[in-house]
Amino acid sequence: MSAKARIQYLRDVLNHHNYLYYVLDSPQISDIDFDQLMLELVTLENNNPSYNDPLSPTKRVGGSVISTFQSVKHKYPMLSLDNTYTETDLNKFDQKIKKLLNKNILNYSCELKYDGVAVSVVYQNGKLFQAITRGDGVFGDDVTENIKTIKSIPLKLFGDYPDLLEIRGEIFIAKKEFENINFNRLKKKEKLTKTYNSQIDLIENLDEKNKIQKKYFAEIKKLEPYSNPRNFASGSLKLLDSSKVARRNLDCIFYAIYSNKLPFNNHAKNLKKAKDWGFQIPKKLIVVDDIKHVLNFIHETESSRDKLPFEIDGIVIKVNNLNDQKILGNTAKSPRWAISFKFKAYQSYTVLEDVKYQIGRTGSITPVACFQPVSVAGSIIKRASLHNESFIKKLDLKIGDRVLIEKGGDVIPKVVAVDKSQRNLLFQSVQFITHCPSCKSKLVKPINEANHYCLNINHCLPQKINQVEHFIARDAMNISSLGTKTIKLLFENSIIDGISDLYQLKIDSFSNLRGFGIESNSFKKAENIINAIEKSKSQTFEKVLFGIGIRYVGKTVAKKLVHSFGSIDNLLSASKARLLEVDEIGEKIADSLILLILNLLNLSNNKLKIFFTKHKVIILRVFLITIDFLQNLLSKYNEDHVKCQVLLTFIVDLISSK
Ligand code: IVH
Numbered sequence: 001m002s003a004k005a006r007i008q009y010l011r012d013v014l015n016h017h018n019y020l021y022y023v024l025d026s027p028q029i030s031d032i033d034f035d036q037l038m039l040e041l042v043t044l045e046n047n048n049p050s051y052n053d054p055l056s057p058t059k060r061v062g063g064s065v066i067s068t069f070q071s072v073k074h075k076y077p078m079l080s081l082d083n084t085y086t087e088t089d090l091n092k093f094d095q096k097i098k099k100l101l102n103k104n105i106l107n108y109s110c111e112l113k114y115d116g117v118a119v120s121v122v123y124q125n126g127k128l129f130q131a132i133t134r135g136d137g138v139f140g141d142d143v144t145e146n147i148k149t150i151k152s153i154p155l156k157l158f159g160d161y162p163d164l165l166e167i168r169g170e171i172f173i174a175k176k177e178f179e180n181i182n183f184n185r186l187k188k189k190e191k192l193t194k195t196y197n198s199q200i201d202l203i204e205n206l207d208e209k210n211k212i213q214k215k216y217f218a219e220i221k222k223l224e225p226y227s228n229p230r231n232f233a234s235g236s237l238k239l240l241d242s243s244k245v246a247r248r249n250l251d252c253i254f255y256a257i258y259s260n261k262l263p264f265n266n267h268a269k270n271l272k273k274a275k276d277w278g279f280q281i282p283k284k285l286i287v288v289d290d291i292k293h294v295l296n297f298i299h300e301t302e303s304s305r306d307k308l309p310f311e312i313d314g315i316v317i318k319v320n321n322l323n324d325q326k327i328l329g330n331t332a333k334s335p336r337w338a339i340s341f342k343f344k345a346y347q348s349y350t351v352l353e354d355v356k357y358q359i360g361r362t363g364s365i366t367p368v369a370c371f372q373p374v375s376v377a378g379s380i381i382k383r384a385s386l387h388n389e390s391f392i393k394k395l396d397l398k399i400g401d402r403v404l405i406e407k408g409g410d411v412i413p414k415v416v417a418v419d420k421s422q423r424n425l426l427f428q429s430v431q432f433i434t435h436c437p438s439c440k441s442k443l444v445k446p447i448n449e450a451n452h453y454c455l456n457i458n459h460c461l462p463q464k465i466n467q468v469e470h471f472i473a474r475d476a477m478n479i480s481s482l483g484t485k486t487i488k489l490l491f492e493n494s495i496i497d498g499i500s501d502l503y504q505l506k507i508d509s510f511s512n513l514r515g516f517g518i519e520s521n522s523f524k525k526a527e528n529i530i531n532a533i534e535k536s537k538s539q540t541f542e543k544v545l546f547g548i549g550i551r552y553v554g555k556t557v558a559k560k561l562v563h564s565f566g567s568i569d570n571l572l573s574a575s576k577a578r579l580l581e582v583d584e585i586g587e588k589i590a591d592s593l594i595l596l597i598l599n600l601l602n603l604s605n606n607k608l609k610i611f612f613t614k615h616k617v618i619i620l621r622v623f624l625i626t627i628d629f630l631q632n633l634l635s636k637y638n639e640d641h642v643k644c645q646v647l648l649t650f651i652v653d654l655i656s657s658k
Contacts, residue, residue: 003048010041014057015156022152022251023280055127055148055155062149062242068480069133069141069238075166076258078120078134080333081316081340087295090317093339094291097319100328100336107289107320109268110297111282113340114253115311116172117234119147121254123165126157133237136475136555137333143237147171149246152253154278161277162261169254169279171237173229174310177249181232182225189223192216228379229311254279255316265322283308287320294341302343314342332556347406348381349419350374352399355386355430357437361466362551363453365443367392367432369403369415376407384413388450389432396420398427438462464498465491467549471499475555476547477536481528489513499548502533541567551592560584 001009017034021027042058045051053059084090098106120140121131131147132140147153150171157165173181196216203209226232236248257270264270271281284301288294298315305312319325319337328336354370367386374381384405386392395418397403402419435442436454438461443452454460468487472479479502490496495509510516510526539547545568546558553561564582565571571593579590 003044004051007041007044007048007051010037010044011053011056014038014041015154016158018057018151019154019158019278023154023275023278057155059155060149060151060246062145062244062246064145065241066145067240069143071135071139072130072132072142073139074120074132074135074137075122077330078118078137078140078168079330079335080137081338082334083314083340083342085342085344090295090298090339090341091291093317094294097328097337101324103324105289106324107287108291108294109271109285109287109318109320110294111255111285111316111318112301112308112312113314113316113342114170114172114255114282115230115313116170117230117237118168119143119171119237119252120166120168121147121153123157123161123167125163126161128153128155141238145242146237146239146245147252149242150250150252152251152280157277159276160263162259164259164261166258167254167274167279168256168258169252171233171250171252172310173233173236173248173250175229176309178226178229178232181248185223185225189220192219192223225380251310252280253282255282262322267318267320267322267325270322298341305343312343314340316340346376347404347416348374348376349402349404350381352397352401352403352415354399355392355397357433359436359438359454359460359462359466361463361470361549363455363457363460363463365433365436365452365454367430369397371403371405374405376405376413379407379413381405381407381413384415386415389445389452390450392430392432397430398423399430400424400427436460458498461491468496468499468502470549471547472502472536473547476543477539478543479529479532479536481525481532485515486510486513486529489515503537505530505533545571552589553592557584557589 014034014037017027017029017037021034038058041056045056045058084093094106098104118134119131120134122129128144128148130142131144131153133143134140148155193216196212200209200212200216203212226235232248233250236245236250239245254274255271257274262270263273268285268287271285275281284297286297288297294315294317301312301315317339319328325335325337330336350371350373352369352371356368356370358366358368360366367388369384369386370382371384372382386395386397395403395415397415397418400423402422403415404417404419405413406416407413432452433443436456439454439456439459441454441456441460444455445452454463457463465484465487468491469484471477472482472487474480482502487496490505490509490513493513495513496502496505507523507526507530510522510529516522516526540562542555542558542562545553545561546555560582561571565574574593576590576594579585579593580587
């Protein structure tokens with residue numbers, strides 16, 4: 001047999017055994033035999049580089065290191081699912097679907113809802129072509145090299161697959177694998193601590209002692225246990241070195257197929273067919289013709305959930321017939337033909353030790369409960385948001401309280417109850433702060449709003465830092481080389497005072513900053529930041545609008561505003577009535593946009609705020625504060641303006657500061 005033929009044979013055999021092991025769970029050769037065949041293939045490939053194939057099973061070990069992921073547009077938007085938590089809501093879903101389809105009987109496919117991170121994989125002529133993360137549902141990151149290292153994802157398909165196929169699935173890690181990884185980290189940490197303790201007391205030189213201590217703490221930090229399997233999976237996809245991903249033993253199941261040439265008009269049958277092509281599909285998948293059977297399946301699965309070797313957070317129920325799916329269609333966020341039934345969250349008790357306050361980029365104050373670390377559904381939890389003052393009052397929280405923590409399906413921990421029987425008289429009630437913990441300004445709570453705000457938007461450091469962080473984020477201006485530490489340093493050294501100052505930065509601006517100095521790679525660091533800032537000038541107006549951080553103006557609203565107004569000039573001169581005409585723009589957003597104008601007034605006393613879009617340079621105007629102007633602004637509110645306490649406080653603040 002020629003080398004070429006032997007290489008091809010070995011690749012096919014190894015792909016086949018990989019499928020038997022990882023997808024069908026029924027290996028037919030021993031690990032040793034498999035490794036031997038792999039070694040033979042590696043040797044043959046090394047000796048015959050002209051037969052190189054990026055999809056060879058030898059490439060599963062990874063090796064490519066990249067500096068950033070390419071953004072790719074999804075061919076079909078990557079939607080999410082609506083959630084239900086109760087039988088009543090599930091029955092409502094069933095009735096709504098039947099009414100829309102004008103049918104009395106329907107088949108539903110019921111599947112495990114794996115708890116990991118979504119990925120979309122494209123196959124061309126049976127070969128893995130590209131793997132993309134969800135991203136914002138429209139654009140995702142190209143993570144092909146990382147995905148190729150996951151052994152349950154086929155590199156080449158078997159049988160009668162369609163030429164062009166897009167398949168979506170969930171990347172996850174098995175519970176056991178996750179525990180092993182954390183266990184090994186713990187062991188390493190213990191070993192490191194032991195060595196450190198035995199060395200540190202013997203060192204007398206203080207500088208040397210400090211150096212070793214610093215190194216020890218830095219290394220220990222890297223060995224903290226991963227918080228939960230889901231974050232571990234999504235963090236893994238973002239690793240830039242694919243060989244690291246290969247070592248993480250990730251897994252993947254597939255749950256949705258897109259192609260013009262699907263074999264059946266039936267979702268479950270297509271999925272089962274996909275298993276023949278090489279894909280792993282949900283371990284439990286049944287088709288039923290009555291919502292009562294769906295409920296039975298949910299109950300059965302929920303009670304045996306702990307026995308599964310991987311985490312699930314619910315059951316997905318899908319209308320099985322593809323024609324029916326087409327008729328039902330999608331909303332902006334999710335298909336109408338599917339729903340997820342989320343399982344009850346796990347709960348644990350712990351002790352409330354403190355309440356700290358976070359200042360958001362819009363000045364909103366969020367109280368955060370800090371408690372003794374507790375394990376809930378596999379994660380170690382130390383903090384949870386308390387949302388606002390009324391949430392604290394409703395719980396009647398006291399420091400020292402025994403509190404019940406729940407981790408919902410969405411991973412965000414919540415404080416759900418207080419065990420008052422465990423209190424003693426010394427426990428102090430949590431008193432909501434009256435002044436900003438950073439700049440000490442008096443906090444304001446607008447009528448009809450739950451949150452307190454620090455209105456010192458332009459002089460309160462955490463707000464300014466958060467504004468810049470939001471502005472440079474990937475979804476906004478994407479200035480990724482600028483990290484939180486550097487932003488803080490730039491503010492602390494008065495090199496920047498806000499977003500627009502980023503555009504005045506030069507390489508020299510960094511030279512006196514800690515960690516920058518004269519070393520050559522520090523110069524490179526500064527150069528990368530400047531280049532990224534330069535590049536951001538070509539971001540679209542939509543991203544700029546989202547990035548400048550107007551309260552309530554998220555990505556979708558920014559898109560709508562750009563669509564309706566086209567330019568910042570048109571937007572800023574729009575009346576409130578005109579703003580309200582735009583789809584999805586309600587009172588809150590309209591008020592917030594008007595607040596923005598005031599904010600700009602205050603910001604821009606002497607400075608021009610310059611932002612760049614693809615098409616033109618936008619100068620956020622310097623307005624002169626005149627009584628006329630304020631009256632004009634207030635008239636946009638008509639009789640409503642009295643209600644908007646934040647706006648009025650702002651105006652009073654502005655006038656008194658003049
Ligand atoms: S179907 C358009 N089926 O859950 C329909 N999703 O919370 C797409 N998931 O975005 C979803 N197991 O990442 C579907 N058997 C399953 C699933 C599943 C896990 C994930 C998926 C989805 C998320 C929604």
